[in-house]
Amino acid sequence: xxxxxxxxxxxxxxxxxxxxxxxxxxxxxxLLQQLPSLQAGQEAHCRRCHxxxxxxxPQPILRPVSYAASALFMLLMANLFPFVSMGLAGNHSEMxxxxxxxxxxxEYHQSLAILVWLFIQAVPAFxxxxxxxxxxxxxxxxxxxxxxxxxxxxxxxxxxxDIFLMGLLISFVKLVADADISxxxxxxxxxxxxxxxxxxxxxxxxxxxWSKIAPSxxxxxxxxxxxxxxxxxxxxxxxxxxxxxEQHTHCxxxxxRVHARNPASLQRTLALLLAxxxxxxxxxxxxIMRTVSFGSxxxxxxxxxxxxxxQDGEYPVAIVILLASVVVPIVKIIVMFxxxxxxxxxxxxxxxxxxxIYLLVDWVGRWSMVDVLVVAILAALVRFGxxxxxxxxxxxLVFAAVVVITMLAAISFDPRLLWDQQAETRRxx
Numbered sequence: 001x002x003x004x005x006x007x008x009x010x011x012x013x014x015x016x017x018x019x020x021x022x023x024x025x026x027x028x029x030x031l032l033q034q035l036p037s038l039q040a041g042q043e044a045h046c047r048r049c050h051x052x053x054x055x056x057x058p059q060p061i062l063r064p065v066s067y068a069a070s071a072l073f074m075l076l077m078a079n080l081f082p083f084v085s086m087g088l089a090g091n092h093s094e095m096x097x098x099x100x101x102x103x104x105x106x107e108y109h110q111s112l113a114i115l116v117w118l119f120i121q122a123v124p125a126f127x128x129x130x131x132x133x134x135x136x137x138x139x140x141x142x143x144x145x146x147x148x149x150x151x152x153x154x155x156x157x158x159x160x161x162d163i164f165l166m167g168l169l170i171s172f173v174k175l176v177a178d179a180d181i182s183x184x185x186x187x188x189x190x191x192x193x194x195x196x197x198x199x200x201x202x203x204x205x206x207x208x209x210w211s212k213i214a215p216s217x218x219x220x221x222x223x224x225x226x227x228x229x230x231x232x233x234x235x236x237x238x239x240x241x242x243x244x245x246e247q248h249t250h251c252x253x254x255x256x257r258v259h260a261r262n263p264a265s266l267q268r269t270l271a272l273l274l275a276x277x278x279x280x281x282x283x284x285x286x287x288i289m290r291t292v293s294f295g296s297x298x299x300x301x302x303x304x305x306x307x308x309x310x311q312d313g314e315y316p317v318a319i320v321i322l323l324a325s326v327v328v329p330i331v332k333i334i335v336m337f338x339x340x341x342x343x344x345x346x347x348x349x350x351x352x353x354x355x356x357i358y359l360l361v362d363w364v365g366r367w368s369m370v371d372v373l374v375v376a377i378l379a380a381l382v383r384f385g386x387x388x389x390x391x392x393x394x395x396x397l398v399f400a401a402v403v404v405i406t407m408l409a410a411i412s413f414d415p416r417l418l419w420d421q422q423a424e425t426r427r428x429x
Contacts, residue, residue: 025229025236030416049355055205061135068128071196074189082184099380112397119160167373173317210240217252235260262414272409279402286395325371332365343417351419362410368403
C-alpha cells in the first residue's frame with residue numbers, strides 16, 4: 001500500500017506491516033491490506049491496482065457542511081431568478097432553471113423531463129442535504145444515518161450538474177451567432193452551485209465517512225495480508241467497505257446484502273450492453289431535435305447536427321458533441337465487452353491495466369448525456385413561435401436510455417473478476 005500527500009511515497013514508508021492497523025479489502029482488485037493511520041491530507045492507495053482506499057481531509061465536518069450548505073443556497077438562487085434570456089429579431093425569450101425540465105413536460109416528453117429534473121435538480125439537492133445530515137449526525141447522533149449514507153453513494157454517479165453546465169456552454173456557442181444572449185443572476189448562481197457541489201464530493205471519502213458512522217467490523221479469523229479476500233473466504237461490502245466472512249449474507253454495519261462477487265455480473269453487464277447496442281441504432285436514426293424556423297420544420301439527428309455545426313465552422317462544439325455522443329458511447333460499449341472477455345483470461349498485468357480502463361470508462365460514460373441536456377436547454381430557451389422554436393425529438397429519449405443503460409452496465413460489472421484466478425472464477429459465489 002502506498003500513502004500519498006500530493007504524491008506517492010516510497011514503499012519504505014508504507015505501513016502495511018503494522019500489526020494493529022485496520023484490515024481493508026480493495027473494492028476493485030480484492031487484495032487484503034492493512035490500512036495505516038493517515039494524517040490530514042494523506043491518501044492510501046492499493047498497492048496492486050493503485051485505486052484509492054482511504055483519505056483524510058482537514059476539518060472533515062466543517063468543510064463538507066460548508067460546501068454543501070453553500071451549494072444548496074446557490075441552487076435555491078438558481079431557481080428564483082431569470083437564468084438566461086435570448087433576443088431574436090426584436091423578440092425576447094427568457095428561461096428559468098426549472099424550465100429545462102418543465103418545458104419538456106409540457107411538450108409531452110414526460111419521461112425525458114423527469115430524467116432531466118432528477119439529474120440536475122433532485123439528485124444533486126438530495127446529495128447535498130445527505131452530506132450535511134451525515135456530517136452533523138457525527139456530532140449529534142442523528143437517526144437513519146446508515147440509510148442516508150447508502151442512498152448517497154448510490155445516487156452520486158447520477159448527479160450531472162457539471163454536464164448540464166457543459167451543455168449550457170455548448171448551447172450558447174450554437175446560438176450566439178444568430179441571437180443576443182444575456183446571462184441572468186441565476187446562471188452565475190448555478191455556476192457557483194456546480195463548484196460547491198463538486199468540491200463537496202472532493203472532501204468526502206467513503207471509507208472515512210463510514211468509519212465515523214460505525215466502527216468497521218473486522219473478521220474474526222487469521223487473515224493473510226497480500227492475498228485476495230476470496231482465497232481466504234472473506235468478502236467486502238461494496239456499500240460501506242466492511243469485511244466479513246463468506247458465510248455472512250448481510251453486512252453487520254450497513255445491513256446491505258453482500259456477495260463475494262456481484263451476482264450474475266457478466267450476464268447482467270452483457271445483457272445491458274446488448275440492449276444499449278440495439279437502442280443506439282434508432283438513437284442515431286430518429287430525430288433528436290426539431291427546429292421550426294420561419295414556418296419551415298427541420299429534423300436533426302445526432303449525425304446531421306454534427307455535420308451542420310461543422311459546416312457552420314463551429315468546430316470546437318462539433319468535436320465535443322462528436323466525442324460525447326458518438327465516440328464515448330461506442331468506445332464504452334466496446335471496452336465493456338472487452339473487459340467481460342478479459343475476465344476469462346485474467347493475469348496480474350491485465351488486471352492492473354484493465355482496472356484503470358474500467359475506472360476511466362465508468363467516469364467518462366455519463367458525459368454522453370450532454371447532448372440530451374443541450375436539447376433540453378434549447379427547447380426551454382428558443383421559443384419564438386413560427387419565427388424560431390426548438391422541440392425535442394423522440395431520439396433524445398432513446399439516446400438518454402442508451403446513456404443510462406451503459407451506466408448501469410458499468411455499475412453491474414465487477415472489476416474484481418479481472419483479478420480472480422481461473423480456479424476461483426469457477427466457484428459458485
